[in-house]
Amino acid sequence: MISGETIVALSSGRLPAGVAIIRISGPRTRFVVETIAGSMVKARLATLRKLRALDKTVLDTGLVLFFPGPDSFTGDDVAEFQVHGGRAVVARVLETITGFEGVRHAEPGEFTRRAFLNGKLDLVETEALADLVNAETEAQRRFAVLNAEGVQSELYLGWRRRLIHARAMIEAEIDFADEDDVPGSVSDTVWSDVNVMIEEIDRHIAGFRAAEIIRDGFEVVILGAPNAGKSSLFNALARRDAAIVTDEPGTTRDILEVTLDVEGLRIRVIDTAGLRDTPGKIEAIGIEKARNRAGGANLVLLLEDMLNPVGIVGLPVEVPILKVGTKLDLLGGSQAAGSDQRYEIAISTRDGSGIAELLKHIADRASAQIGVPGDILPSRLRHVELLKETGSFLARAIARDIAVQELRAEELRLAADRLGRIVGAVDVEDMLDVIFSQFCIGK
Ligand SMILES: Nc1nc2c(c(=O)[nH]1)N(C=O)[C@@H](CNc1ccc(C(=O)N[C@@H](CCC(=O)O)C(=O)O)cc1)CN2
Numbered sequence: 001m002i003s004g005e006t007i008v009a010l011s012s013g014r015l016p017a018g019v020a021i022i023r024i025s026g027p028r029t030r031f032v033v034e035t036i037a038g039s040m041v042k043a044r045l046a047t048l049r050k051l052r053a054l055d056k057t058v059l060d061t062g063l064v065l066f067f068p069g070p071d072s073f074t075g076d077d078v079a080e081f082q083v084h085g086g087r088a089v090v091a092r093v094l095e096t097i098t099g100f101e102g103v104r105h106a107e108p109g110e111f112t113r114r115a116f117l118n119g120k121l122d123l124v125e126t127e128a129l130a131d132l133v134n135a136e137t138e139a140q141r142r143f144a145v146l147n148a149e150g151v152q153s154e155l156y157l158g159w160r161r162r163l164i165h166a167r168a169m170i171e172a173e174i175d176f177a178d179e180d181d182v183p184g185s186v187s188d189t190v191w192s193d194v195n196v197m198i199e200e201i202d203r204h205i206a207g208f209r210a211a212e213i214i215r216d217g218f219e220v221v222i223l224g225a226p227n228a229g230k231s232s233l234f235n236a237l238a239r240r241d242a243a244i245v246t247d248e249p250g251t252t253r254d255i256l257e258v259t260l261d262v263e264g265l266r267i268r269v270i271d272t273a274g275l276r277d278t279p280g281k282i283e284a285i286g287i288e289k290a291r292n293r294a295g296g297a298n299l300v301l302l303l304e305d306m307l308n309p310v311g312i313v314g315l316p317v318e319v320p321i322l323k324v325g326t327k328l329d330l331l332g333g334s335q336a337a338g339s340d341q342r343y344e345i346a347i348s349t350r351d352g353s354g355i356a357e358l359l360k361h362i363a364d365r366a367s368a369q370i371g372v373p374g375d376i377l378p379s380r381l382r383h384v385e386l387l388k389e390t391g392s393f394l395a396r397a398i399a400r401d402i403a404v405q406e407l408r409a410e411e412l413r414l415a416a417d418r419l420g421r422i423v424g425a426v427d428v429e430d431m432l433d434v435i436f437s438q439f440c441i442g443k
Protein backbone atom coordinates (compact mmCIF):
# COMPACT_ATOMS: atom_id res chain seq x y z
CA MET A 1 0.00 0.00 0.00
CA ILE A 2 2.85 2.38 0.78
CA SER A 3 3.41 5.06 -1.86
CA GLY A 4 6.94 5.95 -2.89
CA GLU A 5 7.49 9.40 -1.50
CA THR A 6 6.89 10.68 1.99
CA ILE A 7 4.97 13.95 2.23
CA VAL A 8 4.73 16.52 4.99
CA ALA A 9 2.65 19.66 5.51
CA LEU A 10 1.21 21.98 8.08
CA SER A 11 -2.31 20.58 8.31
CA SER A 12 -3.72 23.14 10.72
CA GLY A 13 -4.56 26.72 9.73
CA ARG A 14 -3.16 30.22 9.90
CA LEU A 15 -0.16 31.01 12.09
CA PRO A 16 0.44 31.97 14.78
CA ALA A 17 -1.97 29.60 16.47
CA GLY A 18 -2.22 27.94 19.89
CA VAL A 19 -1.20 24.60 18.45
CA ALA A 20 -0.07 23.65 14.95
CA ILE A 21 -0.40 20.16 13.50
CA ILE A 22 2.33 18.97 11.18
CA ARG A 23 1.32 15.82 9.38
CA ILE A 24 3.56 13.36 7.58
CA SER A 25 2.68 10.29 5.54
CA GLY A 26 4.64 7.68 3.62
CA PRO A 27 7.39 5.07 4.05
CA ARG A 28 9.88 7.38 5.85
CA THR A 29 7.35 8.27 8.56
CA ARG A 30 8.64 5.80 11.19
CA PHE A 31 12.24 6.89 10.70
CA VAL A 32 11.35 10.56 10.97
CA VAL A 33 9.42 9.97 14.22
CA GLU A 34 12.21 7.85 15.72
CA THR A 35 14.78 10.50 14.87
CA ILE A 36 12.90 13.65 15.87
CA ALA A 37 11.03 12.25 18.90
CA GLY A 38 14.03 10.19 20.12
CA SER A 39 12.30 6.83 19.68
CA MET A 40 9.09 5.34 18.34
CA VAL A 41 5.85 6.18 20.14
CA LYS A 42 2.93 3.83 20.79
CA ALA A 43 0.50 3.64 17.88
CA ARG A 44 -2.58 5.90 18.01
CA LEU A 45 -1.69 7.33 21.44
CA ALA A 46 -0.76 10.98 22.03
CA THR A 47 2.72 11.06 23.54
CA LEU A 48 4.51 14.16 24.88
CA ARG A 49 8.08 14.32 23.61
CA LYS A 50 10.98 16.71 23.22
CA LEU A 51 11.42 17.15 19.48
CA ARG A 52 14.99 17.56 18.27
CA ALA A 53 16.66 18.59 15.05
CA LEU A 54 19.37 16.38 13.51
CA ASP A 55 22.04 18.31 15.47
CA LYS A 56 20.11 17.41 18.67
CA THR A 57 19.05 20.97 19.45
CA VAL A 58 15.50 21.14 20.80
CA LEU A 59 12.89 22.29 18.28
CA ASP A 60 9.93 22.26 20.64
CA THR A 61 8.12 20.06 23.12
CA GLY A 62 5.02 18.63 21.51
CA LEU A 63 2.62 15.76 21.14
CA VAL A 64 3.47 12.96 18.76
CA LEU A 65 0.92 10.64 17.19
CA PHE A 66 1.62 7.63 15.01
CA PHE A 67 -0.95 5.77 12.90
CA PRO A 68 0.56 2.68 11.26
CA GLY A 69 -0.79 1.92 7.78
CA PRO A 70 -3.14 0.66 6.55
CA ASP A 71 -5.31 1.85 9.48
CA SER A 72 -4.64 5.55 8.98
CA PHE A 73 -6.24 8.47 7.19
CA THR A 74 -4.15 7.96 4.04
CA GLY A 75 -3.75 4.20 4.35
CA ASP A 76 0.04 4.64 4.55
CA ASP A 77 1.96 5.26 7.80
CA VAL A 78 0.93 8.66 9.18
CA ALA A 79 2.41 10.70 12.02
CA GLU A 80 1.51 14.04 13.51
CA PHE A 81 3.61 16.50 15.46
CA GLN A 82 1.33 18.79 17.43
CA VAL A 83 3.62 21.68 18.28
CA HIS A 84 3.34 25.26 19.56
CA GLY A 85 1.82 27.26 16.73
CA GLY A 86 4.53 29.86 16.22
CA ARG A 87 5.77 30.67 12.74
CA ALA A 88 9.42 29.95 13.57
CA VAL A 89 8.58 26.71 15.37
CA VAL A 90 6.59 25.41 12.42
CA ALA A 91 9.18 26.61 9.90
CA ARG A 92 12.01 24.84 11.76
CA VAL A 93 10.07 21.58 12.21
CA LEU A 94 9.09 21.54 8.51
CA GLU A 95 12.64 22.35 7.49
CA THR A 96 13.96 19.52 9.66
CA ILE A 97 11.48 16.98 8.31
CA THR A 98 11.94 17.90 4.64
CA GLY A 99 15.70 17.61 5.30
CA PHE A 100 15.26 13.82 5.49
CA GLU A 101 15.93 11.99 2.27
CA GLY A 102 12.74 10.93 0.50
CA VAL A 103 10.59 13.50 2.28
CA ARG A 104 9.11 16.54 0.53
CA HIS A 105 6.36 19.15 1.01
CA ALA A 106 2.87 17.86 0.13
CA GLU A 107 0.88 19.37 -2.71
CA PRO A 108 -2.66 20.66 -2.09
CA GLY A 109 -4.98 17.74 -1.37
CA GLU A 110 -2.17 15.19 -1.56
CA PHE A 111 -2.97 13.43 1.75
CA THR A 112 -6.55 12.98 0.60
CA ARG A 113 -5.38 11.92 -2.85
CA ARG A 114 -3.40 9.11 -1.23
CA ALA A 115 -6.42 8.16 0.86
CA PHE A 116 -8.37 7.89 -2.40
CA LEU A 117 -5.65 5.92 -4.20
CA ASN A 118 -5.44 3.53 -1.22
CA GLY A 119 -9.22 3.01 -1.33
CA LYS A 120 -9.94 4.79 1.99
CA LEU A 121 -12.38 7.20 0.32
CA ASP A 122 -14.18 7.28 -2.99
CA LEU A 123 -14.21 10.31 -5.25
CA VAL A 124 -17.55 11.68 -4.07
CA GLU A 125 -16.47 11.36 -0.42
CA THR A 126 -13.24 13.11 -1.34
CA GLU A 127 -15.15 16.02 -2.86
CA ALA A 128 -17.36 16.12 0.22
CA LEU A 129 -14.23 16.46 2.41
CA ALA A 130 -13.25 19.52 0.36
CA ASP A 131 -16.77 20.89 0.89
CA LEU A 132 -16.54 20.18 4.62
CA VAL A 133 -13.29 22.10 4.94
CA ASN A 134 -14.82 25.01 3.00
CA ALA A 135 -18.23 24.94 4.74
CA GLU A 136 -19.18 28.32 6.20
CA THR A 137 -22.85 27.80 6.98
CA GLU A 138 -24.70 25.15 8.95
CA ALA A 139 -26.52 23.96 5.79
CA GLN A 140 -23.21 23.54 3.97
CA ARG A 141 -21.72 21.63 6.91
CA ARG A 142 -24.71 19.32 7.25
CA PHE A 143 -24.69 18.54 3.53
CA ALA A 144 -20.93 17.89 3.40
CA VAL A 145 -20.90 15.65 6.50
CA LEU A 146 -23.60 13.46 5.02
CA ASN A 147 -21.78 13.08 1.73
CA ALA A 148 -18.40 12.53 3.41
CA GLU A 149 -20.03 9.59 5.18
CA GLY A 150 -20.90 8.09 1.83
CA VAL A 151 -24.63 8.79 1.60
CA GLN A 152 -24.36 10.28 -1.89
CA SER A 153 -21.90 7.59 -3.04
CA GLU A 154 -24.24 4.86 -1.84
CA LEU A 155 -27.02 6.21 -4.08
CA TYR A 156 -24.79 5.99 -7.16
CA LEU A 157 -23.35 2.61 -6.16
CA GLY A 158 -26.88 1.30 -5.61
CA TRP A 159 -27.91 2.36 -9.12
CA ARG A 160 -24.74 0.83 -10.49
CA ARG A 161 -25.40 -2.49 -8.73
CA ARG A 162 -28.94 -2.54 -10.14
CA LEU A 163 -27.60 -1.99 -13.66
CA ILE A 164 -24.94 -4.66 -13.30
CA HIS A 165 -27.63 -7.05 -12.08
CA ALA A 166 -29.93 -6.04 -14.96
CA ARG A 167 -27.19 -6.71 -17.46
CA ALA A 168 -26.47 -10.11 -15.96
CA MET A 169 -30.15 -11.00 -16.25
CA ILE A 170 -30.33 -9.88 -19.88
CA GLU A 171 -27.17 -11.76 -20.76
CA ALA A 172 -28.46 -14.87 -19.05
CA GLU A 173 -31.59 -14.58 -21.14
CA ILE A 174 -29.52 -14.25 -24.30
CA ASP A 175 -27.44 -17.31 -23.41
CA PHE A 176 -30.44 -19.45 -22.57
CA ALA A 177 -32.73 -18.08 -25.23
CA ASP A 178 -33.40 -21.52 -26.70
CA GLU A 179 -34.02 -23.20 -23.40
CA ASP A 180 -37.28 -23.20 -21.52
CA ASP A 181 -36.03 -22.74 -17.96
CA VAL A 182 -35.53 -18.93 -18.12
CA PRO A 183 -38.94 -17.31 -18.15
CA GLY A 184 -39.43 -14.51 -20.72
CA SER A 185 -40.76 -12.20 -18.02
CA VAL A 186 -37.22 -11.69 -16.71
CA SER A 187 -36.51 -8.99 -19.25
CA ASP A 188 -39.86 -7.30 -18.56
CA THR A 189 -38.90 -6.89 -14.91
CA VAL A 190 -35.46 -5.64 -15.86
CA TRP A 191 -36.69 -3.03 -18.30
CA SER A 192 -39.37 -1.73 -15.99
CA ASP A 193 -36.68 -1.26 -13.33
CA VAL A 194 -34.54 0.63 -15.84
CA ASN A 195 -37.50 2.92 -16.50
CA VAL A 196 -37.91 3.53 -12.79
CA MET A 197 -34.20 4.29 -12.54
CA ILE A 198 -34.39 6.86 -15.34
CA GLU A 199 -37.04 8.69 -13.33
CA GLU A 200 -35.02 8.43 -10.12
CA ILE A 201 -31.95 9.84 -11.85
CA ASP A 202 -33.92 12.72 -13.40
CA ARG A 203 -35.40 13.63 -10.03
CA HIS A 204 -31.95 13.49 -8.43
CA ILE A 205 -30.46 15.73 -11.17
CA ALA A 206 -33.20 18.29 -10.52
CA GLY A 207 -31.83 18.56 -6.96
CA PHE A 208 -28.66 20.22 -8.24
CA ARG A 209 -30.41 23.61 -8.05
CA ALA A 210 -30.84 23.07 -4.33
CA ALA A 211 -27.21 22.00 -3.94
CA GLU A 212 -26.11 25.16 -5.73
CA ILE A 213 -28.19 27.28 -3.38
CA ILE A 214 -26.61 25.54 -0.38
CA ARG A 215 -23.11 26.10 -1.74
CA ASP A 216 -23.30 29.45 -3.57
CA GLY A 217 -26.14 31.00 -1.63
CA PHE A 218 -29.74 32.06 -2.23
CA GLU A 219 -29.60 35.21 -4.33
CA VAL A 220 -31.91 38.06 -3.40
CA VAL A 221 -31.93 41.12 -5.68
CA ILE A 222 -33.38 44.40 -4.42
CA LEU A 223 -35.17 46.29 -7.20
CA GLY A 224 -37.25 49.45 -7.25
CA ALA A 225 -37.49 53.04 -8.37
CA PRO A 226 -34.82 55.54 -7.32
CA ASN A 227 -35.20 56.61 -3.68
CA ALA A 228 -37.44 53.65 -2.84
CA GLY A 229 -35.08 52.86 0.04
CA LYS A 230 -33.16 49.96 -1.53
CA SER A 231 -29.72 50.87 -0.22
CA SER A 232 -31.17 51.65 3.20
CA LEU A 233 -32.59 48.11 3.34
CA PHE A 234 -29.31 46.70 2.00
CA ASN A 235 -27.43 48.42 4.84
CA ALA A 236 -29.97 47.26 7.41
CA LEU A 237 -29.53 43.64 6.27
CA ALA A 238 -25.73 43.97 6.10
CA ARG A 239 -25.78 45.67 9.55
CA ARG A 240 -23.26 48.20 8.31
CA ASP A 241 -22.94 51.18 5.95
CA ALA A 242 -22.12 49.10 2.91
CA ALA A 243 -23.95 51.34 0.41
CA ILE A 244 -24.23 55.12 0.09
CA VAL A 245 -27.65 56.48 1.00
CA THR A 246 -28.82 59.99 0.02
CA ASP A 247 -32.13 61.65 -0.74
CA GLU A 248 -30.93 62.20 -4.31
CA PRO A 249 -32.58 59.79 -6.78
CA GLY A 250 -29.97 57.80 -8.69
CA THR A 251 -27.47 57.47 -5.83
CA THR A 252 -26.63 53.81 -6.46
CA ARG A 253 -25.27 53.07 -9.90
CA ASP A 254 -23.33 49.84 -9.56
CA ILE A 255 -24.21 46.41 -8.24
CA LEU A 256 -23.35 45.90 -4.55
CA GLU A 257 -23.36 42.58 -2.78
CA VAL A 258 -23.23 41.25 0.79
CA THR A 259 -23.39 37.69 2.04
CA LEU A 260 -25.48 36.91 5.11
CA ASP A 261 -25.90 33.81 7.22
CA VAL A 262 -29.60 33.62 8.01
CA GLU A 263 -30.68 30.62 10.09
CA GLY A 264 -27.64 28.68 8.83
CA LEU A 265 -28.33 29.47 5.17
CA ARG A 266 -26.09 31.46 2.89
CA ILE A 267 -28.06 34.42 1.52
CA ARG A 268 -26.57 36.84 -0.99
CA VAL A 269 -28.23 40.25 -1.05
CA ILE A 270 -27.70 42.50 -4.05
CA ASP A 271 -28.36 46.24 -4.13
CA THR A 272 -29.01 47.82 -7.53
CA ALA A 273 -29.50 51.13 -9.28
CA GLY A 274 -33.06 52.51 -9.11
CA LEU A 275 -35.08 51.72 -12.21
CA ARG A 276 -36.35 54.72 -14.16
CA ASP A 277 -36.95 55.72 -17.78
CA THR A 278 -34.79 58.80 -18.21
CA PRO A 279 -31.52 58.08 -16.48
CA GLY A 280 -28.13 59.64 -17.11
CA LYS A 281 -25.44 57.72 -18.99
CA ILE A 282 -23.81 56.01 -15.99
CA GLU A 283 -27.14 55.28 -14.38
CA ALA A 284 -28.40 53.64 -17.60
CA ILE A 285 -25.55 51.13 -17.40
CA GLY A 286 -26.41 50.48 -13.76
CA ILE A 287 -30.06 49.88 -14.65
CA GLU A 288 -29.07 47.41 -17.34
CA LYS A 289 -26.92 45.55 -14.79
CA ALA A 290 -29.77 45.57 -12.29
CA ARG A 291 -32.20 44.00 -14.74
CA ASN A 292 -29.69 41.33 -15.79
CA ARG A 293 -28.91 40.42 -12.23
CA ALA A 294 -32.58 40.23 -11.28
CA GLY A 295 -33.20 37.83 -14.17
CA GLY A 296 -30.90 35.25 -12.56
CA ALA A 297 -31.98 35.78 -8.96
CA ASN A 298 -33.74 33.30 -6.70
CA LEU A 299 -35.94 36.09 -5.33
CA VAL A 300 -36.55 39.73 -6.22
CA LEU A 301 -37.55 42.18 -3.51
CA LEU A 302 -39.53 44.85 -5.31
CA LEU A 303 -39.37 47.93 -3.11
CA GLU A 304 -41.81 50.82 -3.33
CA ASP A 305 -42.04 53.97 -1.28
CA MET A 306 -45.59 53.62 0.04
CA LEU A 307 -46.14 57.41 -0.01
CA ASN A 308 -44.73 57.73 -3.51
CA PRO A 309 -45.67 54.63 -5.50
CA VAL A 310 -44.17 54.41 -8.98
CA GLY A 311 -45.06 51.58 -11.35
CA ILE A 312 -42.10 49.58 -12.67
CA VAL A 313 -42.31 47.89 -16.04
CA GLY A 314 -40.22 45.07 -17.49
CA LEU A 315 -39.71 43.01 -14.33
CA PRO A 316 -38.18 39.53 -14.69
CA VAL A 317 -40.89 37.00 -15.43
CA GLU A 318 -39.30 33.74 -14.26
CA VAL A 319 -38.20 34.94 -10.84
CA PRO A 320 -40.47 35.06 -7.77
CA ILE A 321 -41.12 38.64 -6.69
CA LEU A 322 -41.87 39.82 -3.16
CA LYS A 323 -43.51 43.26 -3.02
CA VAL A 324 -42.14 45.31 -0.15
CA GLY A 325 -43.61 48.66 0.93
CA THR A 326 -40.99 51.01 2.40
CA LYS A 327 -40.86 53.99 4.78
CA LEU A 328 -43.63 52.59 6.96
CA ASP A 329 -42.66 55.12 9.66
CA LEU A 330 -43.84 58.00 7.43
CA LEU A 331 -47.35 56.62 7.20
CA GLY A 332 -47.90 57.95 10.69
CA GLY A 333 -50.34 55.24 11.65
CA SER A 334 -52.79 56.32 8.94
CA GLN A 335 -52.54 52.84 7.53
CA ALA A 336 -51.83 49.99 9.88
CA ALA A 337 -48.90 47.75 8.96
CA GLY A 338 -49.90 44.86 6.79
CA SER A 339 -53.30 46.26 5.91
CA ASP A 340 -52.08 47.66 2.59
CA GLN A 341 -53.05 45.05 0.01
CA ARG A 342 -50.45 46.26 -2.50
CA TYR A 343 -47.53 44.91 -0.43
CA GLU A 344 -46.71 41.53 1.04
CA ILE A 345 -44.52 43.16 3.69
CA ALA A 346 -44.17 46.73 4.91
CA ILE A 347 -40.87 47.88 6.40
CA SER A 348 -39.10 50.90 7.82
CA THR A 349 -35.33 51.07 7.96
CA ARG A 350 -35.76 54.17 10.13
CA ASP A 351 -37.32 52.33 13.08
CA GLY A 352 -36.49 48.76 12.00
CA SER A 353 -40.06 47.55 11.75
CA GLY A 354 -40.69 44.65 9.39
CA ILE A 355 -36.98 43.86 8.86
CA ALA A 356 -36.92 40.73 11.00
CA GLU A 357 -40.14 39.59 9.35
CA LEU A 358 -38.61 40.17 5.91
CA LEU A 359 -35.50 38.17 6.83
CA LYS A 360 -37.66 35.34 8.10
CA HIS A 361 -39.59 35.42 4.85
CA ILE A 362 -36.37 35.22 2.81
CA ALA A 363 -35.02 32.35 4.93
CA ASP A 364 -38.31 30.45 4.56
CA ARG A 365 -38.22 30.82 0.79
CA ALA A 366 -34.58 29.74 0.68
CA SER A 367 -35.12 26.66 2.83
CA ALA A 368 -38.19 25.71 0.78
CA GLN A 369 -35.97 25.62 -2.30
CA ILE A 370 -33.18 23.73 -0.55
CA GLY A 371 -35.60 21.00 0.52
CA VAL A 372 -35.41 18.80 3.57
CA PRO A 373 -32.10 18.35 5.43
CA GLY A 374 -30.93 14.86 4.57
CA ASP A 375 -32.07 15.02 0.93
CA ILE A 376 -29.41 13.46 -1.27
CA LEU A 377 -28.34 15.96 -3.92
CA PRO A 378 -25.68 15.97 -6.63
CA SER A 379 -22.96 18.22 -5.22
CA ARG A 380 -20.95 18.93 -8.39
CA LEU A 381 -21.65 19.74 -12.02
CA ARG A 382 -19.34 16.77 -12.71
CA HIS A 383 -21.93 14.47 -11.11
CA VAL A 384 -24.79 16.03 -13.07
CA GLU A 385 -22.96 15.62 -16.38
CA LEU A 386 -22.15 11.97 -15.75
CA LEU A 387 -25.69 11.32 -14.49
CA LYS A 388 -27.13 12.85 -17.66
CA GLU A 389 -24.90 10.54 -19.71
CA THR A 390 -26.08 7.62 -17.59
CA GLY A 391 -29.69 8.59 -18.27
CA SER A 392 -29.06 8.89 -22.02
CA PHE A 393 -27.53 5.42 -22.21
CA LEU A 394 -30.50 4.01 -20.31
CA ALA A 395 -32.93 5.78 -22.61
CA ARG A 396 -31.03 4.45 -25.64
CA ALA A 397 -31.13 0.94 -24.22
CA ILE A 398 -34.89 1.14 -23.92
CA ALA A 399 -35.32 2.69 -27.34
CA ARG A 400 -33.39 -0.10 -29.06
CA ASP A 401 -35.05 -3.01 -30.77
CA ILE A 402 -36.22 -5.43 -28.12
CA ALA A 403 -35.02 -8.30 -30.32
CA VAL A 404 -31.39 -7.21 -30.13
CA GLN A 405 -30.75 -7.77 -26.43
CA GLU A 406 -26.94 -7.71 -26.89
CA LEU A 407 -27.02 -4.06 -27.96
CA ARG A 408 -29.36 -3.17 -25.11
CA ALA A 409 -27.03 -4.89 -22.64
CA GLU A 410 -24.11 -2.89 -24.02
CA GLU A 411 -25.94 0.40 -23.35
CA LEU A 412 -26.50 -0.77 -19.78
CA ARG A 413 -22.78 -1.42 -19.45
CA LEU A 414 -21.99 2.11 -20.63
CA ALA A 415 -24.55 3.56 -18.20
CA ALA A 416 -23.05 1.63 -15.26
CA ASP A 417 -19.60 2.79 -16.33
CA ARG A 418 -20.67 6.47 -16.06
CA LEU A 419 -21.93 5.86 -12.50
CA GLY A 420 -18.60 4.21 -11.77
CA ARG A 421 -16.80 7.32 -12.96
CA ILE A 422 -18.73 9.49 -10.50
CA VAL A 423 -17.48 7.57 -7.47
CA GLY A 424 -14.13 6.75 -9.02
CA ALA A 425 -14.70 3.01 -9.20
CA VAL A 426 -13.53 2.94 -12.83
CA ASP A 427 -10.70 4.73 -14.63
CA VAL A 428 -10.78 8.34 -13.46
CA GLU A 429 -7.10 9.28 -13.75
CA ASP A 430 -8.01 12.19 -16.05
CA MET A 431 -10.26 13.82 -13.42
CA LEU A 432 -7.97 13.63 -10.40
CA ASP A 433 -5.91 16.79 -10.92
CA VAL A 434 -9.03 18.93 -11.23
CA ILE A 435 -10.64 17.39 -8.18
CA PHE A 436 -7.62 17.61 -5.90
CA SER A 437 -6.80 21.17 -6.91
CA GLN A 438 -9.89 22.19 -4.90
CA PHE A 439 -8.04 21.35 -1.70
CA CYS A 440 -5.74 23.36 0.50
CA ILE A 441 -2.25 22.21 1.40
CA GLY A 442 -2.17 19.81 4.34
CA LYS A 443 -5.51 18.21 3.53
N1 LIG B 1 -5.37 15.41 14.53
C1 LIG B 1 -6.16 15.12 13.50
N2 LIG B 1 -7.47 15.39 13.57
C2 LIG B 1 -8.27 15.12 12.51
C3 LIG B 1 -7.76 14.51 11.35
C4 LIG B 1 -6.37 14.22 11.32
O1 LIG B 1 -5.83 13.71 10.32
N3 LIG B 1 -5.63 14.53 12.41
N4 LIG B 1 -8.63 14.24 10.28
C5 LIG B 1 -8.20 14.06 8.99
O2 LIG B 1 -8.81 14.46 8.01
C6 LIG B 1 -10.06 14.22 10.53
C7 LIG B 1 -10.45 12.89 11.12
N5 LIG B 1 -10.42 11.90 10.10
C8 LIG B 1 -9.74 10.72 10.19
C9 LIG B 1 -10.17 9.69 9.37
C10 LIG B 1 -9.57 8.47 9.48
C11 LIG B 1 -8.54 8.26 10.38
C12 LIG B 1 -7.96 6.91 10.57
O3 LIG B 1 -7.00 6.73 11.28
N6 LIG B 1 -8.57 5.89 9.97
C13 LIG B 1 -8.16 4.52 10.08
C14 LIG B 1 -8.61 3.94 11.40
C15 LIG B 1 -10.09 3.94 11.62
C16 LIG B 1 -10.53 3.65 13.04
O4 LIG B 1 -9.74 3.59 13.96
O5 LIG B 1 -11.75 3.51 13.20
C17 LIG B 1 -8.71 3.71 8.92
O6 LIG B 1 -9.59 4.24 8.23
O7 LIG B 1 -8.25 2.61 8.73
C18 LIG B 1 -8.08 9.31 11.15
C19 LIG B 1 -8.68 10.56 11.05
C20 LIG B 1 -10.45 15.34 11.43
N7 LIG B 1 -9.57 15.43 12.60
Ligand SMILES: Nc1nc2c(ncn2[C@@H]2O[C@H](COP(=O)(O)OP(=O)(O)OP(=O)(O)O)[C@@H](O)[C@H]2O)c(=O)[nH]1
Binds near residue numbers: 232248274329330
Ligand atom coordinates in the same frame (compact mmCIF):
# COMPACT_ATOMS: atom_id res chain seq x y z
N1 LIG C 1 -38.36 57.92 6.74
C1 LIG C 1 -37.72 57.00 6.07
N2 LIG C 1 -36.84 57.36 5.13
C2 LIG C 1 -36.17 56.36 4.45
C3 LIG C 1 -36.39 55.02 4.75
N3 LIG C 1 -35.61 54.27 3.93
C4 LIG C 1 -34.91 55.15 3.17
N4 LIG C 1 -35.26 56.41 3.48
C5 LIG C 1 -34.73 57.60 2.87
O1 LIG C 1 -35.02 57.61 1.49
C6 LIG C 1 -33.95 58.20 0.75
C7 LIG C 1 -33.46 57.25 -0.34
O2 LIG C 1 -32.91 56.13 0.31
P1 LIG C 1 -31.94 55.10 -0.43
O3 LIG C 1 -31.79 53.92 0.45
O4 LIG C 1 -30.69 55.79 -0.86
O5 LIG C 1 -32.81 54.76 -1.71
P2 LIG C 1 -32.40 53.89 -2.97
O6 LIG C 1 -33.63 53.13 -3.36
O7 LIG C 1 -31.18 53.13 -2.72
O8 LIG C 1 -32.16 55.00 -4.06
P3 LIG C 1 -31.23 54.95 -5.39
O9 LIG C 1 -29.92 54.37 -5.01
O10 LIG C 1 -31.14 56.35 -5.78
O11 LIG C 1 -31.97 54.12 -6.39
C8 LIG C 1 -32.89 58.57 1.76
O12 LIG C 1 -33.01 59.91 2.10
C9 LIG C 1 -33.22 57.70 2.95
O13 LIG C 1 -32.80 58.23 4.18
C10 LIG C 1 -37.34 54.67 5.78
O14 LIG C 1 -37.60 53.50 6.11
N5 LIG C 1 -37.97 55.71 6.40
Ligand SMILES: [Mg+2]
Binds near residue numbers: 231232272
Ligand atom coordinates in the same frame (compact mmCIF):
# COMPACT_ATOMS: atom_id res chain seq x y z
MG1 LIG D 1 -29.37 53.07 -3.62
